[in-house]
Structure formats: structure tokens, C-alpha cells
Amino acid sequence: MATAINGSADLDILTRNPLENEAIYIFREVAAQFEKPVLLFSGGKDSITLVRLAQKAFYPSKIPFPLMHIDTGHNFPETIAFRDKLVKELGVELIVRKVQDTIDEGKVIEETGKYASRNMLQTTTLLDAIEEFKFDACIGGARRDEEKARAKERIFSVRDDFGQWDEKNQRPELFDMLNGQIELGQNVRVFPISNWTELDVWSYIQKENIEIPSIYFAHDRNIFLRDGMIWSAEDDVVFRAEDEEVRVESVRFRTVGDMSCTAAVLSRADTIDKVVAEIRDSKISERGARIDDKRSDAAMEKRKQQGYF
Amino acid sequence: MEVLKIATAGSVDDGKSTLIGRLLYDTKSLTDDKLEAIERTSRKNGYDYLDFSLATDGLVAEREQGITIDVAHIYFSTATKSYIIADTPGHVEYTRNMVTGASTSQAAIILIDARKGVIEQTNRHFFINNLLRIKDVIVAINKMDLVDFSEARYNQIKSDFEELMGKRDYRDQNITFIPVSALKGDNVVNRSEKMPWYKGQTLLEHLEAVDRKDIYNIGTPRFPVQYVIRPKTDEFHDFRGFAGKVYGGELSVGDEVVVLPSMTRSRIKDIYFYDKKYRTATRRTSVTITLEDEINVSRGDMLVKAGDLPTIDKQFTATISWMDGQKLTVGSKYVLQHGVNKVLAKVDTIHHKIYPDYSGIEEGVASLGMNDIAQVTFRLNKPIFYDSFKNHRTNGSFILIDSNSNHTAGVGFIN
Ligand SMILES: Nc1nc2c(ncn2[C@@H]2O[C@H](COP(=O)(O)OP(=O)(O)OP(=O)(O)O)[C@@H](O)[C@H]2O)c(=O)[nH]1
Ligand SMILES: [Mg+2]
Numbered sequence: 001m002a003t004a005i006n007g008s009a010d011l012d013i014l015t016r017n018p019l020e021n022e023a024i025y026i027f028r029e030v031a032a033q034f035e036k037p038v039l040l041f042s043g044g045k046d047s048i049t050l051v052r053l054a055q056k057a058f059y060p061s062k063i064p065f066p067l068m069h070i071d072t073g074h075n076f077p078e079t080i081a082f083r084d085k086l087v088k089e090l091g092v093e094l095i096v097r098k099v100q101d102t103i104d105e106g107k108v109i110e111e112t113g114k115y116a117s118r119n120m121l122q123t124t125t126l127l128d129a130i131e132e133f134k135f136d137a138c139i140g141g142a143r144r145d146e147e148k149a150r151a152k153e154r155i156f157s158v159r160d161d162f163g164q165w166d167e168k169n170q171r172p173e174l175f176d177m178l179n180g181q182i183e184l185g186q187n188v189r190v191f192p193i194s195n196w197t198e199l200d201v202w203s204y205i206q207k208e209n210i211e212i213p214s215i216y217f218a219h220d221r222n223i224f225l226r227d228g229m230i231w232s233a234e235d236d237v238v239f240r241a242e243d244e245e246v247r248v249e250s251v252r253f254r255t256v257g258d259m260s261c262t263a264a265v266l267s268r269a270d271t272i273d274k275v276v277a278e279i280r281d282s283k284i285s286e287r288g289a290r291i292d293d294k295r296s297d298a299a300m301e302k303r304k305q306q307g308y309f
Numbered sequence: 310m311e312v313l314k315i316a317t318a319g320s321v322d323d324g325k326s327t328l329i330g331r332l333l334y335d336t337k338s339l340t341d342d343k344l345e346a347i348e349r350t351s352r353k354n355g356y357d358y359l360d361f362s363l364a365t366d367g368l369v370a371e372r373e374q375g376i377t378i379d380v381a382h383i384y385f386s387t388a389t390k391s392y393i394i395a396d397t398p399g400h401v402e403y404t405r406n407m408v409t410g411a412s413t414s415q416a417a418i419i420l421i422d423a424r425k426g427v428i429e430q431t432n433r434h435f436f437i438n439n440l441l442r443i444k445d446v447i448v449a450i451n452k453m454d455l456v457d458f459s460e461a462r463y464n465q466i467k468s469d470f471e472e473l474m475g476k477r478d479y480r481d482q483n484i485t486f487i488p489v490s491a492l493k494g495d496n497v498v499n500r501s502e503k504m505p506w507y508k509g510q511t512l513l514e515h516l517e518a519v520d521r522k523d524i525y526n527i528g529t530p531r532f533p534v535q536y537v538i539r540p541k542t543d544e545f546h547d548f549r550g551f552a553g554k555v556y557g558g559e560l561s562v563g564d565e566v567v568v569l570p571s572m573t574r575s576r577i578k579d580i581y582f583y584d585k586k587y588r589t590a591t592r593r594t595s596v597t598i599t600l601e602d603e604i605n606v607s608r609g610d611m612l613v614k615a616g617d618l619p620t621i622d623k624q625f626t627a628t629i630s631w632m633d634g635q636k637l638t639v640g641s642k643y644v645l646q647h648g649v650n651k652v653l654a655k656v657d658t659i660h661h662k663i664y665p666d667y668s669g670i671e672e673g674v675a676s677l678g679m680n681d682i683a684q685v686t687f688r689l690n691k692p693i694f695y696d697s698f699k700n701h702r703t704n705g706s707f708i709l710i711d712s713n714s715n716h717t718a719g720v721g722f723i724n
Contacts (some may be wrong), residue, residue: 016591016593016594018312018593019312020595021554021593021594021595022595024595025535025554025595028535028536028552028553028595029535029649031536032535032536032608032649055583056582056583057552057595058538058552059538059581059583059584059597060538060540060542060544060545060548060550060584061538061539061540062540144381144382144384145383145384148364148365148366148381149368151365151381151382151383152368152379152380152381158715167368167379168368168370168378168379170379171716171717172405172406172408172409172632172717172720173409173413173717174408174409174412174413174706174708174717174720175412175413175702175703175706176554176648176703177646177648177649177706177707177708179646179708179710179715179717181644181710181712181715182715183715194382195382195384195393197384197386197391199386200391282340283340283341284340284341284342
């Protein structure tokens with residue numbers, strides 16, 4: 001994908017985005033300090049933002065590591081099509097590892113019932129893939145503002161051979177210096193957009209004109225209500241009881257995790273400008289629409305200790 | 310948008326987490342679902358008030374013990390600024406986390422419990438913030454509700470603190486005193502009706518007005534090379550770009566530069582940010598630089614302006630803050646990471662330990678333990694290119710990595 005070089009201009013300090021420059025710096029540290037990094041790509045807006053930042057970090061070279069999608073099988077069809085198109089444009093390798101395969105191999109057992117989700121199961125698939133490819137750094141789009149256990153994350157976060165997070169014994173990160181030294185078998189989770197908020201990401205997508213999957217914009221969808229949240233009644237992924245009535249509403253998604261644990265929000269925001277305006281005034285946090293966090297106050301911390309992203 | 314990074318400091322239970330929670334609440338930054346969670350847990354714990362520390366104490370162990378163990382980063386914004394606040398632990402045992410939080414901050418809030426006044430921890434936190442040359446320090450005298458909002462008590466604490474200020478090394482630090490009640494919300498975002506005698510700004514008003522005099526701006530550009538970009542495509546066949554972040558000053562196309570350590574001279578040909586070329590790279594931009602001449606440059610090398618060289622040496626003395634359970638001893642070896650450059654370092658001399666509560670120094674020490682601060686001379690296997698921390702925040706600091714555990718064991722500020 002050759003891009004024309006534009007004419008000279010002054011890089012104006014006033015419009016410099018400190019978060020963007022920090023993220024580019026982090027990407028370059030990953031490429032320099034690790035032998036086999038991988039970018040975990042979920043197809044969501046945060047990982048799409050990561051891809052753009054990685055492009056900026058290494059231009060005019062291609063992104064010097066593959067993308068990996070841990071596929072729960074419960075994807076919004078739009079995000080898969082989007083993923084494949086993006087990878088083709090970038091000319092980078094895409095690795096896909098499926099939770100279904102992990103289930104078929106008998107390594108994990110599918111959850112059942114009303115709140116069944118594959119969100120937890122994907123940890124096993126991820127850890128297996130890290131081992132299979134001997135990845136020493138996994139880059140992810142988690143942000144500290146998402147959740148209070150994530151607020152404790154380092155930018156370079158060391159995981160032991162079992163993928164576990166030792167949250168009480170984290171390396172201090174001083175100034176800009178990132179210490180990526182690890183032992184064989186360990187790996188580092190890297191979070192280049194740690195310091196971004198949800199609004200920062202949306203504003204960046206707006207400013208950079210980054211293409212994102214259509215489910216982020218308001219659209220009519222068959223939905224049903226449960227526990228005060230809005231669930232997609234399409235694609236049969238979310239279990240729906242007989243008495244949970246289906247109706248059509250204009251909705252959009254704020255995050256696109258596993259379909260089975262991602263609720264929609266009522267919205268008429270069908271353009272990026274409207275979405276940014278809506279986020280700016282929102283009274284509910286992004287993860288407020290994630291049922292997996294509602295399991296308990298410590299849900300995220302527990303999942304992270306086990307190797308979840 | 311302007312981003313202001315702030316670190317908090319204060320002894321256990323002085324109310325740091327509560328203060329941050331209050332800032333979030335009064336600026337309407339807590340979303341409904343987060344607020345509900347705080348209400349629920351506060352009720353469950355039997356409080357008749359909202360325990361705002363729940364907004365930041367994100368680990369189970371923290372909520373169980375009601376203390377902060379690890380640094381949390383909290384985000385909120387107003388119409389004028391984006392804020393990143395580091396909620397640091399108050400426990401002496403976690404002093405290293407405080408140093409960490411302060412290292413990336415432009416301002417600091419030191420909390421004092423109005424009932425206890427200036428205590429040893431206050432000295433320590435002030436010392437560290439001064440050592441790290443934090444430009445703006447706000448002394449928040451908290452829990453004023455528990456001392457009847459007494460002006461006399463406030464003045465007493467203020468004058469005790471001013472005595473401490475007389476001992477500081479870095480004099481160019483702005484220090485502001487604000488009496489607050491984090492729990493009740495006095496003088497945090499909203500002006501207190503209980504303290505009409507206080508005429509100054511509320512905490513938020515002060516933060517909004519902090520002119521972000523960039524702590525990194527000192528006019529000496531340093532460009533440590535992070536990564537060499539060689540696309541080897543048809544279009545960019547001979548492209549050799551040096552990727553890195555500009556620190557301290559600007560670099561422009563045409564500037565005559567010296568590559569360290571080879572001392573080779575060249576000129577800046579192009580400066581790229583993504584697919585566009587620019588004439589000038591301002592400080593703290595992550596750019597890619599190409600040179601007029603084909604010279605060998607690799608990661609860890611540094612581009613500086615000719616005539617503006619840093620010190621190039623295999624030996625130096627620095628103030629060390631030790632952060633590891635394994636002691637630092639004379640003769641021990643570490644990986645020293647200076648920016649993106651790594652060398653081997655051997656401890657040559659421990660000159661003296663410095664008591665960060667301003668109680669003096671101790672000479673003749675053989676080793677340093679967790680949270681110790683000391684003057685240490687190192688010898689290196691290869692020269693590094695450094696400035697003193699006083700003159701260059703990034704090029705004057707380094708970390709020490711224990712090559713057995715790979716832990717970041719200490720941080721140093723070069724004299
Ligand atoms: N009365 C009163 N109580 C306060 C005030 N600020 C905090 N507290 C209480 O002091 C206790 C400790 O508050 P925290 O915010 O957890 O203290 P901290 O400084 O974060 O403590 P560590 O993180 O463990 O160092 C809690 O019970 C708070 O409710 C205040 O202004 N007035
Ligand atoms: Mg606290």
C-alpha cells in the first residue's frame with residue numbers, strides 16, 4: 001500500500017497528540033526488545049486503532065509482526081469481513097485460533113444456561129496459541145480507564161509460564177523506560193493505548209478517518225431486553241428464553257467482544273461525529289454494557305490472573 | 310488537548326483515594342454504573358456515606374484491607390484539560406510505587422491529615438517530589454472536617470511545612486497550600502462554606518490554572534535511536550530511517566548532527582511522521598529521521614546537534630532509589646538501561662545513604678535495601694551519553710535491572 005509523500009510542513013507542537021506519540025514509542029520498543037511479538041486483533045475499535053498506530057510507527061515498512069485473532073465463534077459477521085479486508089490491505093500475516101477447537105479437543109467445557117459465554121474460554125485458546133508460536137510479546141488494546149483492575153496494569157506487563165498476572169508484584173515503570181527483559185517461557189502483555197480513554201479512541205478514529213465495522217453505528221436490529229440490558233436477537237448466539245420478547249430498535253455497540261456478553265445501547269448515532277458526541281455525554285461506562293464484568297466486583301482481576309487479556 | 314499528569318502522595322489513610330474519587334464525582338466523571346457500584350459496596354460495608362476510594366482501589370486485596378497497594382491511573386477531563394492522576398500507595402513499604410508515579414508526573418498533590426499534621430512520611434514524600442524536580446506541588450491539608458475547619462490548625466501545618474521547604478534542594482518548585490475535606494467535598498471542586506477564611510483556589514481551580522510548563526523543555530535536543538527502519542521495497546529501496554522520540558528540544562531538516570558513540574557527522578535529510586515529511590520535529594514527537602550520509606546507526610545510538618554534546622563517560626555518580634528486595638552491594642553488577650540503551654554497570658562506591666525524611670545522611674554503608682536512597686558511583690562496560698538529571702530529565706535518568714530476576718531494581722538520577 002504505497003502512500004504518496006506530501007509536501008513539507010511544520011510539525012506543530014500544539015496539535016501534537018501526546019498519547020499518539022507515546023503509543024508509537026511503545027510499538028517501537030516492542031519491535032526492538034522482543035523476538036516474536038504479535039498483535040492481538042479482535043476486530044474491535046481498540047485493536048483497529050492499534051493497527052493504525054503500528055502502521056505509523058514503522059512506515060514505510062510493513063508492520064513487522066503478525067496479527068492474531070482468538071475467534072470465539074460468536075463474532076458479529078461484520079467484524080470478520082472487516083478483519084479480512086484490513087489484513088489484506090496491510091499485507092501482514094493473520095493467525096486465527098478458534099475457541100471451538102479448544103472445546104472440541106476437550107480442554108475446556110462450553111458454558112450452558114442463560115448467561116453462557118465463551119469469553120472466559122478464550123483464555124485457554126490464547127495461552128495455547130502463545131505457546132504454539134512461542135510469542136514473547138502480545139500487544140493488546142486494553143485501556144486503564146476501562147475497568148478498575150485494568151487501571152493497575154503496566155504498559156509492559158509480565159506473565160509467567162502459566163500466563164498469570166502477579167498483580168501485587170509488578171515492575172515499576174519509570175519515565176519512558178520499558179523493561180522487557182524476561183525469562184524463557186514468560187511473555188509480556190503490551191498495552192500501547194493504556195493511557196487513552198474511550199473518548200480519546202473515538203476522537204482519534206474521527207480525526208484519522210479510520211474505517212470501523214458498521215455495528216459501531218446505529219442500525220435497526222432485532223433485540224430483546226434482559227436485566228435492563230439490550231441483547232441482539234439475531235444470529236442465535238445469545239440464549240433467549242421463550243418469554244423474552246423480540247422487537248426492533250435502533251441500536252449500536254460500544255464494544256465488540258464476544259457477542260454473547262456484549263450488550264447494545266439504544267442510539268441514533270449513525271455517523272462518527274454523532275458517536276463522538278454521544279460518548280462525550282454518556283452516563284454509562286463502556287464496560288457497563290459487558291455482562292462478564294457484572295459477574296462480581298473482582299471479575300476482571302480474577303480473569304486477568306488466569307491469563308485473560 | 311492538554312494532558313496534565315499528576316501524582317498523589319501521603320501517608321496511609323490520609324485520603325488520597327478518597328480525594329481522587331471526590332474529584333471524579335464532583336466533576337461528574339463517574340458514570341452511573343460506576344457510581345451505583347460504589348453506592349452498593351458502601352452500603353454493604355455499612356457506611357452512611359459514599360466511600361469514594363472504591364472508585365480507584367481496583368484490587369481485591371486493596372478493597373479488603375481498605376488500602377492502596379499498587380499505583381492506579383485515573384482519567385478525567387474538563388473543558389480545558391485531560392487529567393491523568395496516579396493514585397499511589399501511602400504505606401512506607403510501597404515508597405517505590407510513589408517514585409514511579411511521580412516519575413511521569415508534572416504536578417503532585419501531597420496530602421496531610423489535619424489531625425496528624427506534618428509527619429515523617431510528609432517529609433519523605435516532599436523529599437522525593439523535590440528529588441524528581443516536580444514543578445508544581447500542592448499540599449492538600451485534608452480531613453479539615455475533623456478539626457472543625459480550624460484556620461489556626463491549617464496555619465500551624467502550613468508553617469510546619471514551610472520549615473521543611475527550607476531544606477529542599479530544588480528551589481524552583483511552586484508550592485500551594487489548600488485546606489480540604491475529601492470526604493465532604495470542601496475545596497476540592499466546590500468552594501467550602503465552612504472555611505470562609507480561606508481565600509485561595511479550590512484544588513480543581515488550581516489544577517485548571519497550572520500552566521503546564523513542560524518539564525521536558527530545556528532546549529537540548531537528544532534523539533536516542535529506538536529502531537532502524539529498512540523497508541527494502543522497490544519504492545523505498547535505499548531507505549534507512551532512524552525511529553525514535555525527540556527529547557529536550559527541536560530537530561530540523563538540515564541540522565548538523567553527531568551520531569554517538571561513533572562521533573560521525575551528518576545532516577538531517579528528512580523527518581517523517583507516518584507518511585508525511587516535516588521540517589521540524591518538536592520535543593516528544595515520535596518521528597523517523599533520515600541522514601544525508603550513509604552511516605552505520607543502530608539501536609541505542611544517539612543523534613545530537615553538533616556543538617551540543619552530552620557527557621560521554623564510562624563512570625558517573627547518581628542518586629539512586631532502590632526498589633528491590635535483593636540488596637545493592639558494592640561490586641554487584643546490573644544491566645543499566647539509559648533510555649533505550651543498555652550497558653553493564655558495576656557498583657563502584659556507595660558514598661552515603663540519604664534519609665529522605667531530611668534527618669541526615671549515613672556514611673560507610675555496605676549495601677542498600679528496599680526504598681533506600683543513596684549516592685552511588687557506577688562503572689560501565691561501555692560509555693553512555695548522558696546529561697545531569699538537573700539539566701535533562703530523560704537523558705539524566707536510568708533504571709537498573711537485576712539480571713537474575715529481570716526486575717527493575719532501582720532508578721537513578723545522574724548528578
Ligand atoms: N472525616 C474525613 N474522613 C476522610 C477524609 N478523607 C478520607 N477520609 C477517610 O479516611 C480513610 C482513608 O481514606 P483513603 O482514601 O482510603 O486513604 P488513602 O490515602 O488512599 O490510603 P492508602 O491508599 O492506603 O495510603 C477512609 O475511611 C476515608 O473515608 C476527610 O476529608 N474527612
Ligand atoms: Mg488509597
